[in-house]
Amino acid sequence: MASIAYGIDGNGKKIYAEDAYSGRTYICPYCFEDINVRKCTDRDDYFAHKSIHNRTPQQMLCPGYTGGEGRIETDSDKICVINGGVPLHLVAKNNEYELIAVFPPLSLASLNKLTSWNTMVEITNDGQKEVFSAFNLHRYRVKTTND
Incomplete structure (x- = not known):
């Protein structure tokens, strides 16, 4: 299962990656940051956060964030x-x-x-x-x- 189960569209409705349109911006249901759908031919479609350089610690806490800028995972x-x-x-x-x-x-x-x-x-x-x-x-x- 994808780390971001669904996105929120411009009307505030849940939309799953297979039903989402490329090029549109959706909202992460966990942190409310912008996400985009990634349409794939070799695996299931999925949502991913837009790239943000120098993410804040609060942004790194999002359960749907899997980026390489230092996801915060330790409980302390x-x-x-x-x-x-x-x-x-x-x-x-x-x-x-x-x-x-x-x-x-x-x-x-x-x-x-x-x-x-x-x-x-x-x-x-x-x-x-x-x-x-x-x-x-x-x-x-x-x-x-x-x-």
């Missing part, structure tokens, strides 16, 4: 994306600035999954390694701009 990475990733903030304090990574609060379901998997977050700054669990990582002062 999905939780990070769904919960907003790790935003960085430049904070002014006494005429000085510091870069802060703010780990958003997790939903109870996500926190329970991470706890059951014994997931740890490892942060390395200037050769110093610190390990945190989902319970004790909320705000972290970024001490370096190195990767």
Whole structure:
């Protein structure tokens, strides 16, 4: 079975690949991004996402996306994306600035999954390694701009 079972046409109706027309744009029922039908002679027709360079993590989560730009499949990475990733903030304090990574609060379901998997977050700054669990990582002062 194809990874995108059907597309949504311009009238909002389900359309299967064998009934879809080449050259028309359809909508993915999972992520609502544009998809096209691929008509084949050697295998079943199928839908595929339009090529997007530099896909966002949210776009990579689509269950119908099978592209080569880095589909996100691991459950812990999905939780990070769904919960907003790790935003960085430049904070002014006494005429000085510091870069802060703010780990958003997790939903109870996500926190329970991470706890059951014994997931740890490892942060390395200037050769110093610190390990945190989902319970004790909320705000972290970024001490370096190195990767």
